[in-house]
Amino acid sequence: MTAVRVIGVGLLGPGLPDWATAQALLREPAAWQRQATVIPTPARLPPAERRRASNVVKASIAVADQALSACGLAASALPTVFTSSTGDPLNCHLLCEALATAERMVSPTRFTNSVHNAAAGYWHIAAQSRQPSTSLAAFDASFAAGLLEAAVQVLSTQAPVLLVACDVPYPQPLHALRPLDDVMAVAMVLAPAASAGRSLHIEVTHDDAPITRCADSAFEALRTGLPAARALPLLHALMAGAAGTVVLEGLPGSALAVQVS
Amino acid sequence: MKPLAVSHYTLVTALGHGRDATLAALRDGRTGLAPRPFETAQVETWLGVVEQADSIALSAELASFDCRNNRLAELGLRADGFGHAARAAAARWGAHRVGVFLGTSTSGILQTEVAYRERDASSGALPAWLHYGHTHNTYSVSAYVRAALGLRGPAHVVSTACSSSAKVFAAAARMIEAGIVDAAVVGGVDSLCMTTLYGFASLELLSPQICRPWDTERNGLSLGEAAAFALLERQCDVPRAWLLGAGESSDGHHMSSPHPQGAGAAQAMRAALGQAGLQPGDVDYLNLHGTGTPGNDAAEDLAVCAVFGDELPCSSTKGHTGHTLGAAGGVEAAISMLALAHGVIPAGLNVRTPDPALKAKYMRESRQHEMRVVASNSFGFGGSNACLIFGEAA
Numbered sequence: 001m002t003a004v005r006v007i008g009v010g011l012l013g014p015g016l017p018d019w020a021t022a023q024a025l026l027r028e029p030a031a032w033q034r035q036a037t038v039i040p041t042p043a044r045l046p047p048a049e050r051r052r053a054s055n056v057v058k059a060s061i062a063v064a065d066q067a068l069s070a071c072g073l074a075a076s077a078l079p080t081v082f083t084s085s086t087g088d089p090l091n092c093h094l095l096c097e098a099l100a101t102a103e104r105m106v107s108p109t110r111f112t113n114s115v116h117n118a119a120a121g122y123w124h125i126a127a128q129s130r131q132p133s134t135s136l137a138a139f140d141a142s143f144a145a146g147l148l149e150a151a152v153q154v155l156s157t158q159a160p161v162l163l164v165a166c167d168v169p170y171p172q173p174l175h176a177l178r179p180l181d182d183v184m185a186v187a188m189v190l191a192p193a194a195s196a197g198r199s200l201h202i203e204v205t206h207d208d209a210p211i212t213r214c215a216d217s218a219f220e221a222l223r224t225g226l227p228a229a230r231a232l233p234l235l236h237a238l239m240a241g242a243a244g245t246v247v248l249e250g251l252p253g254s255a256l257a258v259q260v261s
Numbered sequence: 262m263k264p265l266a267v268s269h270y271t272l273v274t275a276l277g278h279g280r281d282a283t284l285a286a287l288r289d290g291r292t293g294l295a296p297r298p299f300e301t302a303q304v305e306t307w308l309g310v311v312e313q314a315d316s317i318a319l320s321a322e323l324a325s326f327d328c329r330n331n332r333l334a335e336l337g338l339r340a341d342g343f344g345h346a347a348r349a350a351a352a353r354w355g356a357h358r359v360g361v362f363l364g365t366s367t368s369g370i371l372q373t374e375v376a377y378r379e380r381d382a383s384s385g386a387l388p389a390w391l392h393y394g395h396t397h398n399t400y401s402v403s404a405y406v407r408a409a410l411g412l413r414g415p416a417h418v419v420s421t422a423c424s425s426s427a428k429v430f431a432a433a434a435r436m437i438e439a440g441i442v443d444a445a446v447v448g449g450v451d452s453l454c455m456t457t458l459y460g461f462a463s464l465e466l467l468s469p470q471i472c473r474p475w476d477t478e479r480n481g482l483s484l485g486e487a488a489a490f491a492l493l494e495r496q497c498d499v500p501r502a503w504l505l506g507a508g509e510s511s512d513g514h515h516m517s518s519p520h521p522q523g524a525g526a527a528q529a530m531r532a533a534l535g536q537a538g539l540q541p542g543d544v545d546y547l548n549l550h551g552t553g554t555p556g557n558d559a560a561e562d563l564a565v566c567a568v569f570g571d572e573l574p575c576s577s578t579k580g581h582t583g584h585t586l587g588a589a590g591g592v593e594a595a596i597s598m599l600a601l602a603h604g605v606i607p608a609g610l611n612v613r614t615p616d617p618a619l620k621a622k623y624m625r626e627s628r629q630h631e632m633r634v635v636a637s638n639s640f641g642f643g644g645s646n647a648c649l650i651f652g653e654a655a
Contacts, residue, residue: 002439049516076513087399087420092370099455100377104303111460112517112642115366116399116420121643124513130525132509132532133645134428137399138417145417148441149432156435173385174373177393204415204441206357253357253413 004151005197006238007160008073010066010187012059013037013229014222019066023239026232029216037183044075044126052109053122055183056088060119060166061126063187067162071189071197075127078162078189079153082120083136083146085227086178088113089170119166142167142227143186144250147234147258150190151202160191165228181225186235198238201259205247209255212246234258262536264652265434265504266497268350270448271341272489272595273333274582275309279340284599287607290627292581294471294483300371302458305469309485309583311336314452323408328369328396329452329486331405337450337488338409346492347410350444354494360442361407361416362432364425364449366587366641368418369396371454402450414442420587422641423550424509425449426489427590427649431507433493448490449591457484457586464517472553472584473611474577475562475623482552485583489591491598502598503652505539505634508532512644519557519640523564526550526638529646530568533636537650541569544650545632546606548597549621550640551577552584561638562619569621576624580610590639590647597637598651606630 011019015035025032042061045053053061060082068075086092091113098106115121117135124133138145143165150163166185170178191197212233214220223232233246237260248256271279275293276286286293294307314333319326338344351359376391395401403416419425419432426449433445461467461482468481493504510532512525519526534541547569550561558577565575578596585592600607608627615623636650 002441052516083417085398085400092373095456095460096370096373096377099374099459100380104455104459106456106459106463108460108463108517111456111463114456114460115422115642117422117641117643117645118516120421120511121516121645124511124644125515127513129513130510130528133421133511134419134432134509135421135643135645136417137420139394139398139400139404142400142417145415148415149417152435152439152441155439173380173387174393177387177391178398204357206413251407251416254415 002151002155002202003193004154004190004200005193005195006188006200007191007195007197008067008071008189009238010063012063013184014182026236026239029219032218034218039183049122049125054088054091054113056166056168057119057122059183059185060164061123063185064123064162064164067187067189073160073189076129078160079131080120080123080133080162081146081150083142083165085137085139085142085167087116088118089168093171093174140227141250143230144248144256148256154190154192158192160189163188163190165231167226167228184226184228186228186231199261203257205255205257206253209247209257211249211255262434262506265437266494266500267502267504268492268494268497268500269343269346270491270501270595270598271337271343272487272592273311273336273340274487274592275311275485276581280599284603286581288605288627290608290610292610294583299453302455304458304462306467307471307483311486325392326395326405328372330369330402330450333452333486333488334402334405334450337490343490344410347446350492350494351412354443356411357413358443359412360414360433360436360445361403361412362429362445362447363403363406364419364429364587364590365402365451366420366422366425367451367454367456368399368401370456371452372396374455406446421645422643423586423589424639424641424645424647425587425590427639427647428509430504430649431509434504434507437495444494446490447493449588450488451585451587452486453484466554471611472579474551474553474558474579474609475616475619476612477614477616479553479555479558481554483583485585487582487585487588487592489588489595491594500654502601502654505652506533506537506650508536508648510646514644517642519560521560523560525644525646526561526564526640527567529648533648533650544573544634544636546600546635547573547575548593548637549575549577550638551579553579558619562621565621571620572622574606574624575621576607576609578607593637594649597635601632601635601651601653604629604631
């Protein structure tokens with residue numbers, strides 16, 4: 001069992017502009033009006049990077065900044081774990097389109113932005129941070145994979161780690177093969193067990209324990225609609241302020257049981 | 262960190278299949294690069310192609326994973342009996358106690374690149390044969406390996422460009438230390454595709470000739486493809502090597518250019534030494550990232566000299582294999598362990614005129630040399646840096 005504290009949270013999603021608003025809506029789901037996610041342009045990015053930054057970069061930075069302002073830690077001081085099922089889907093589509101033409105004219109910026117760790121790269125440039133960073137993917141289990149990796153890093157270094165999960169939908173024609181509902185991003189600053197904050201005891205389950213669903217049907221549709229939203233039951237437990245255990249969707253045979261207290 | 266046993270490892274590159282073929286090529290100073298065509302690419306360059314990736318068949322029940330990247334992975338699992346060793350580890354520890362942490366940069370995107378040429382003229386739809394999740398998606402190679410080996414433990418893909426499959430060693434070591442798993446399959450798989458061929462060409466980082474790391478006239482990298490795997494275990498009676506340290510850092514400088522003084526790279530090397538509890542002088546050989554682009558080699562040289570001074574024998578083996586991108590960290594970890602086990606310092610190939618501006622002790626001839634500790638550097642786009650340190654088995 002891995003025990004860590006959550007000392008900061010950030011959230012951006014459809015009709016969910018930030019974690020403060022989202023907490024109120026998770027408490028009163030009837031008040032939630034699902035609207036397309038509005039992605040702010042991060043002031044943190046230098047102008048050159050701001051011009052080149054895509055939605056996955058902007059949304060990731062928006063939630064990371066929320067989580068950091070909640071805990072008051074400096075961006076430059078935190079190792080990071082970024083997790084995403086798809087990376088930057090529009091960029092990928094435009095590259096594949098260009099490569100399907102006779103000329104195959106590829107823009108250097110588009111190629112540079114095609115790496116899965118683009119969000120992490122832009123973040124560390126903006127934060128002027130040389131702290132370690134990793135970028136993960138585990139398809140629909142990407143959030144659980146990122147949470148486990150970040151918690152294990154906290155255990156290993158006994159220092160806080162910033163976790164950022166973000167998914168952005170593909171345009172057509174890839175959308176038909178990998179339909180994701182909208183943009184959603186979740187950030188958490190995890191800290192050693194001795195810190196203040198809500199406590200997470202994380203365990204990998206092997207018994208195919210039932211996944212915790214959202215009680216509200218609209219939030220449940222969001223949860224299953226894109227990988228970063230698989231965090232919603234955990235976010236709900238963090239918001240509710242009560243002790244409880246949630247089972248987060250992981251890979252077949254290895255979900256994550258998270259005891260929140 | 263507590264030394265972690267590497268119980269098995271293998272690699273498949275343009276040099277050949279498995280450790281023996283690779284070792285022979287390293288001893289002989291033979292390159293796997295050739296000026297040859299790949300798929301429909303019209304790019305003047307040299308490539309490190311793994312021929313059998315065209316033809317090997319996946320098992321019928323895993324046919325939905327069929328793509329060049331997962332075929333390369335399958336070749337890797339078959340080399341040196343790696344798949345048998347991983348299944349034996351699963352029998353020993355329990356399938357749910359063995360993790361899979363692999364690196365890739367472009368995964369099976371070649372499938373989607375080809376599919377985009379076959380879009381329906383009226384609807385724009387992709388052809389029905391494209392299985393996005395099992396091929397193109399970044400996670401697909403770990404999904405394939407986990408399924409092929411019947412493993413049930415935690416798994417993910419690390420995709421931090423060209424440091425990906427070095428960083429998985431660090432991730433697995435942490436998971437084992439934390440008691441999440443008892444063993445892990447780590448490594449990397451990356452296959453040639455149009456994205457990287459045309460992408461590196463667009464950045465003017467692809468050499469039209471064979472890559473020449475550390476040469477005055479170096480003008481870019483040569484691309485290769487590879488699969489490399491290692492099995493890390495909490496306990497092992499006869500380890501092949503020990504993972505002693507895994508240092509990671511970010512540049513925080515630029516998306517596609519390294520920090521000009523190699524500050525982030527130096528930080529990763531120092532972190533690896535710190536984890537291993539070693540002094541710079543304890544390291545006997547360093548496998549450089551050494552891509553052969555003017556800027557990368559210059560920055561790495563400064564970083565290496567800042568940390569190790571200018572007497573540490575080092576070389577880049579990208580002149581043998583090409584730059585295998587997301588697989589490079591795993592490939593060069595395997596090459597470093599081979600060098601350690603057999604006392605061979607591999608030559609850095611294709612140097613005609615050593616760059617006098619580069620001060621590290623770059624080895625142009627392979628050499629027999631008893632070694633106890635070796636290190637391997639891997640750096641990637643986004644300013645992602647990693648350095649691994651391995652110790653001899655005895």
